[in-house]
Amino acid sequence: MSIEPSETPPKVLLLRSILWGSVFVAIAGVAIFSALEMYLGNGSKTVRYSGEADIRSEFSLTDHTGQEMTQADYADRWQLVFFGFTHCPDICPTTLAYMSGVLDLLGDDADQVAPIFITVDPERDTVPVMAEYVSVFHPSLIGLTGTEAQVAEAARNFRTWYERTENDSAPDGYFMAHGGYIYLMQPSGEFEAVYQEGGQPPEVLAQEIRKKL
Amino acid sequence: MKITTLATALTFWPFFASADVTISDGWARASILASRPAAAYLTLTSDQVDQLVAITTPIAGNVTIHAVETSDDGVSRMVEVDALDLPAGEPVTLAPGGMHLMLMGLSEKLEEGTELPLTMTFASGVRMEVSVPVLGPGAVGPQE
Numbered sequence: 001m002s003i004e005p006s007e008t009p010p011k012v013l014l015l016r017s018i019l020w021g022s023v024f025v026a027i028a029g030v031a032i033f034s035a036l037e038m039y040l041g042n043g044s045k046t047v048r049y050s051g052e053a054d055i056r057s058e059f060s061l062t063d064h065t066g067q068e069m070t071q072a073d074y075a076d077r078w079q080l081v082f083f084g085f086t087h088c089p090d091i092c093p094t095t096l097a098y099m100s101g102v103l104d105l106l107g108d109d110a111d112q113v114a115p116i117f118i119t120v121d122p123e124r125d126t127v128p129v130m131a132e133y134v135s136v137f138h139p140s141l142i143g144l145t146g147t148e149a150q151v152a153e154a155a156r157n158f159r160t161w162y163e164r165t166e167n168d169s170a171p172d173g174y175f176m177a178h179g180g181y182i183y184l185m186q187p188s189g190e191f192e193a194v195y196q197e198g199g200q201p202p203e204v205l206a207q208e209i210r211k212k213l
Numbered sequence: 214m215k216i217t218t219l220a221t222a223l224t225f226w227p228f229f230a231s232a233d234v235t236i237s238d239g240w241a242r243a244s245i246l247a248s249r250p251a252a253a254y255l256t257l258t259s260d261q262v263d264q265l266v267a268i269t270t271p272i273a274g275n276v277t278i279h280a281v282e283t284s285d286d287g288v289s290r291m292v293e294v295d296a297l298d299l300p301a302g303e304p305v306t307l308a309p310g311g312m313h314l315m316l317m318g319l320s321e322k323l324e325e326g327t328e329l330p331l332t333m334t335f336a337s338g339v340r341m342e343v344s345v346p347v348l349g350p351g352a353v354g355p356q357e
Contacts, residue, residue, distance in 0.1 A: 086245070089252040089316075090291070091281070093242055094309035097351040129246065136245045136350045165290075169275060169317060171248060177290045180310075198310045 057081065057189040059154035061118065064131040064143035071189045074114040078192070078213065079185040083160050085121035085176045086133045093137075095197040099182060100138035105206035110140065112213050118144045120162035121176050122151050158183060184209065232337040234259045234299070238306070238355040239345030241329045244322035251323050253314040253331065253345060254355070256306045259299040264336035266296045270329060274318020281311055291315075296336065309353055323347045 057071040057079055071079075080099060084092035096117060103110045117134055119125035122145045125133075130143030145151070155162060162178035184192045192212065195205055239255035251273070257265060268276040278294040294312070299305055307313050314331075316323075323329060328344040335341075346356055 087249050089242075089250040090279070090313045091310060093245065093252075093350060094353055097353050100351060101353075133245055169277075171250065171317065175291065 055159045055183065055191040055194075056157050057183075057185040057191075058157040059118070059144070059146075059150070061144040061146040061150055061154060062127060064127060064134050064145075066127050069144065074116070075187050075189070077112050077114040078187055078209070079114045079116055079183070079189075080209075081116045081118065081158065081183040081185060082181070083118050083120050083155060083158070083162065083178055084180075085119050085178070086125050086129055087121065087171060088176070088178075091180050091197070095180065095182065096134075096137045096141065098197045098202055100141065101202040102206045102209070103138055103140060105202055106210060109210055109213055113209065114142060115140060116142045116144060118151065118154055120151060120155065120178050122146055122148060124172065184212075232259065232261055232263055232335065232339045234263065234333075234335060234339060234341060236333075236341065236343050237304075239331075239343060240352065240355045241316075241323055241345055241347045242352055243325040243347050243350045244319065245350045247322050248319070251316040251319060252309075253316065253329060254307045254309065255314075255343075255345060256304050257297075257299055258304040259301065259335070261301050261337070263299045263339070264296040265299060265333055266336050267334040268314055269332045269334075270316065272320050272323075272329070273316035274320075275316075276331070277315050277317070278307075279313055279315050299335075325349045 057074075060068070060070050063069045080102070082092075082095055082099060084095065086092070099115055103113065103115055106113065115138060117130075119130065125143075125145050127145060130145050134141040134143035144154075146154075160179040160181065160183075162176055165175045165177055166173060167175050180196060182195045182197065184195065186192050193208075200208075235258045237256045237258070239253070241251060241253035244251055253276075265278065268278070270276055278297050279291045280294050282290050282292045284290070297305065297312075305312075325347055327347045329347055330342065330344040333341045333343065348356060
């Protein structure tokens with residue numbers, strides 16, 4: 001097998017310190033900015049940053065029915081969000097099937113949760129593609145796509161990551177690599193918790209979500 | 214673990230009959246949309262040290278073995294495995310979210326309820342033909 005045991009070379013350590021450094025600078029920047037904004041009388045909207053997990057649901061995308069949507073359109077519900085793409089053979093269908101299982105287990109309480117699948121491959125995952133794809137998993141699953149810039153912005157706000165990998169044998173010559181996390185977001189769009197499909201059986205996640213509703 | 218030896222396991226070379234590989238819990242996920250890569254899963258148990266080196270199927274241009282490698286920062290990437298090590302007597306499981314067979318260049322969609330034929334070649338020279346059931350797009354494990 002071609003999997004090498006992972007070690008941590010000094011370069012990575014350096015990179016890590018730089019990354020943490022920038023996280024700190026970013027948080028400090030946001031704090032100063034919001035303080036300034038409030039001081040200058042622009043703070044009529046209450047913005048709260050936790051700093052601890054600056055993951056927030058903030059996006060402007062198009063849903064699988066062709067409607068322009070932002071996080072505000074789901075403000076009456078909690079959000080269960082997963083980033084993936086429809087050419088993904090393993091993790092994406094597995095995770096979406098898992099999320100669907102969780103929704104079924106929630107029964108009537110599922111009305112209080114918006115299950116959202118955001119593509120990281122908007123070039124191929126157009127509105128009709130998303131519509132056909134999400135309908136296979138769950139009737140309430142929402143597929144979101146947009147321009148490359150809109151998707152990049154959504155991913156940035158969720159602090160998630162994706163990357164295009166060129167591969168000659170792949171369909172259209174590329175694969176997308178992406179973080180495989182499921183985000184549970186509060187109706188306000190603020191971060192609540194993060195899960196992975198393999199982390200717990202669907203019953204456990206359903207129970208955990210039900211307690212929070 | 215449920216051992217359902219799925220369909221026919223044919224040894225083409227009786228000379229190597231001593232190298233015995235059992236294949237169980239095999240399944241593939243139905244295609245949701247056309248011209249998408251598909252995934253198939255199974256458990257391999259070899260009674261001696263061996264390697265799975267090639268997989269073919271008449272309905273896909275190529276089949277590769279993929280593992281998921283998660284880096285320290287939590288990013289998962291698929292990595293292609295050229296030869297899958299099979300330790301003696303120890304089951305090696307390909308399951309959702311972990312290792313899988315990836316089928317590319319499908320000539321047709323994988324339809325739920327059909328069977329996917331696979332020919333597997335091992336380093337020992339053993340060649341096996343199995344066919345695994347195609348389960349629904351929302352399936353997450355082998356059939357009960």
